[in-house]
Amino acid sequence: MQIEKILIVEDDLIARKNLDQQLRKWNYEVKQAASLADARRHLDSDAFDILILDVDLPDGHGPDILKEIQNHRQKPMVIMSTGFGSVDSAVECIKAGAFDYLIKPTSPQQLEITLKKAELFNQLVQVNHYHNSIDEDEGSELLGRTEQMKQVRKLIRTVARTQATVLIQGENGTGKELVAKALFRESPRKDKPYIKVNCAAISENLIESEFFGHEKGAFTGAVSKRVGRFELADTGTILLDEISEISLPLQTKLLRVLQEREFERVGGNRTIRVDVRVIATTNRDLKQSVRNNEFREDLFFRLNVIPIQVPPLRDRIDDIIYLADHFLKRFTRKNGIKVAGLSQRCQDALLKHNWPGNVRELQNSIERGVILCGDAKF
Template sequence: MDTITVLLVASNPTMCDHLTSILQTNDKLRLETCTSAQKALKLLKSQRIQIVYSDLQNDEMSGVALVQKAKQIMPDGYCMVGSTTGTAQDVILAMQAGADEFIIDPYDRELIENTFEKAILDVTKQQPSIVNQQFLPKKIITQEKALTSMLDIAKKVAPSTASILITGESGTGKELLASFIHQNSNRSNEPYVALNCAALPEQLAESELFGHEKGAFTGAISRKIGKFESAGKGTVVLDEITEMAMPLQAKLLRALQEREIVRLGSNRSVSIDARVVAISNRSIKKAVQDGIFREDLFYRLNVIPLTIPPLRERKNDIPLLADYFLQRFSAQNGKSMSSISDETMDFLVKHSWPGNVRELENVIQRGVLIGSGDVLLKEHLIMEEPVRAAIETPQFSVGMTVREMEKTLIFNTLESVNDNRTHAAKMLGISIRTLRNKLNEYREEMGISAE
C-alpha cells in the first residue's frame, strides 16, 4: 500500500523537529520538511503530497496564503494551519482559504496524533488499515463495576441509530467512549467524523457542519462538504456541544428531525444518514436552565445518556491504567522501565486526580522520560499544582462595581494561565464562548477592535 506523504512547513525548524518526533514512528508516513513557503510550493508541484501542515506565520508567505495555493495544486489534499497566537479571525481566514484544520498551541502528542489521524483517514478515504497502531483508538481499561456496566450498555445500543449523549468531567475519556461506540456499531467501516463545537468561531461552525456552495460568502472559493455529508452512514461526534451558538442549535435540531441538511448558499436539501454522538463536560440540564441550550435539542440528543465517572471514583482502575501507560511510554521511548514501586503506586492511588485519566497519563509519561532504571519511583513523578492554586487573590476594594470585580477576576485568571482561554474558562466556571464575549466587551469599552 502506498505511503502517505506529509509536508511540514515552518520557518522555525524546532517546530518541524517537534512534529517529526511524534509522526516518524508511523512507517506508513513519509515526512518532508522545509522552512520556506516557496520551497514548499516547489515540492507540491514536483511530487505527490497528500497532507500539508503550515505555521500561520512563515517568513515570506503566510500559512493562509500557502494553503490557498496548495489547494489549487492538490484539491483533494488535506491542509492544516497551526499557530501559538491564532485569533478567531485567523481561523476564519484559514478555513475560507481551504484549510481542513486549525491547530492552536499547545502542540502536545495527543493533539497531534488525533489531528493527523483525521487527516490520514480523510486522504485514504476512511481506510483504517493504512493507519499505524499508534493512531488506532486507545483502549478503555477498567475493572470498576460502574464503568463496565456502562460499557455493556454502550455496546448494546451501539448498533442502533439512536442519538447518544456522553457526559463527564474533562479528561475522563469521553471521546474514547464515542470511538468505542462507533467501533462496536454496524457503522464501524464507515467514517468517524468529530467536531469540537468550542474550537470554531460561530461564523464558521455552520459551514463546518453543513457545508457551503461556492460563493456562499466572501472567501468561499469552492464548494465545501460539511461534516454530516462527509460522515455518510458513519458517526458524527459533536464535542463540547453546550458551546454551540443558539441559532446553530436550531439548525442542528431541524437536521436531526428531518434527517436532511442544506448547505450555505444552496436551497436544495441533502439527505443525511449519520449517527450523532454528543459530548459535554458540563451539565446540559443546567445549560438549559440558564437559557444557553435548547431544551428540545437536549431531548433529541439525550436518547441514550451515558456518564463516565471521574477517576477519583475509580480507585481500582488506577493501578491498571498506571501500568498500561508505563508499558506504552516505555516502549515508545526505548526505556527499560517495566514496573512501579509499591510506594509510588500507593501515592498514585491516594491522589485525587482532578485532571482524571489524562492527568494520570501525563504524570506517567513524564516519569518515564525523567526516570531511569527498571522501576518507576516516586521521585520520578512531577505533579502539577492544582490549577486554582495559581490564582492570586483578586484585588477588590469597597465601592467597586460587580462588573469591575468580574473584569478584574477574568484578567487575573487569564494572566495566571498565560492567556490560555480554555484553562481560564474552566477555572472561572464559564464557557469559552462566554469568556470570549466578555473579552470583546472589555475591548470595545477600551476602544480596541473586538475579535
C-alpha cells in the first residue's frame, strides 16, 4: 500500500526543513505545519496518509490532535517525533493510537524503516477490512473422487507453484471459485493477500474504481481517496470472478495491468505498480465471446496462459453420491439433525437428475432435504 501524502507538524524550522527535504527526495507529497492550529487547517482541507507529529508545540501538546484524528474520515497514521528526553510521552502517544515514534534527530534510515513499516501495516489493515466484509464459505475443500476431479487437483498442484495467470472455465456451480482458492492456498503467495472481485456483481460505472481505486474528488461521491483491489492484492493474488462481464473499455485497461502490472487510479495521474498473480473465472465460452467481438482476443490470450476446465457434474456421475454423502454429513451436523443416510430411492433420483446447476444445486438440494425431512431417512 503506497503512502503518498505526509504532513509534518514540527515547530523547529530546521528539523522541519530537513524532514521535508528527505521525504521529497523519496517522492512523497509533503505539507508542513508549525503549530497545532496550522496542522488542523491542513487536516480540514486535505487528506494525508501519515502525520509526523512533534510532541511539544507552541500552542499545545501534539497528542491533543491524536484524539481529534480518530473521527476524521480519512484517518492518517501518526508517527510521533520526539527529543530523547521525552520518550516516555511518545510511548504514551502510542497507547493513545499513534503508530510509532522517531527520536530526533532522525536518520534517513530510521525514517525509511518506519515508513516501510507503516506501508505494510496499512496494507494489512485494508486487507483485513476487506476480508471481514465478505462471507467466507465454510466447506472450501474441492472434493471429488472421479478421474476428472483428480486431474483438476493435479493441475492445480502443478500450476499453483508458478506465477502464471490461470483462466478457470466451467458451468455455473461447478466449483470454479473453489479451484481458485485452492490455487491460492497451494501457492507460494498463500500468506499474502487474496482479493476477489466479482465482475458481474459490480455496476459498470463503479467497476473501474473497484479495480484501480480513485482519488478524492474523481467523481461525484468520491469524498475520499480509495484504494482499488489491485493495490490491495499487491504481493498476493487477485481473483477476477466472471471476467467475461467487463466492458470493452475496461478490458483494454485490464490488458495493460496484465502486461505491465501498472495502472492509475481513477482521476489520478500517478502510475502505480503492483506485483499481483491473476486468476480469472468465467462460465461463458470466452473463445465464442471473442468471435462475437464481446471480448478482446489479446486479453483472452493473456488470461488463458493456463486454462483449467472444471467439468459439469453430469459428466462425472461417480461424484454425485460421493458429494451428496459429504453434504448430508455437513448439513446434519450444522443443523443438529439426525439422518440415517440416503435411501436407495433417493440415490436413484439423484443419479437420474441432469444437474444443470451442478454442485451448487446438489448442495442446495441436500440442505433442503435435511431440513425438511427432520430425523428420518430420505
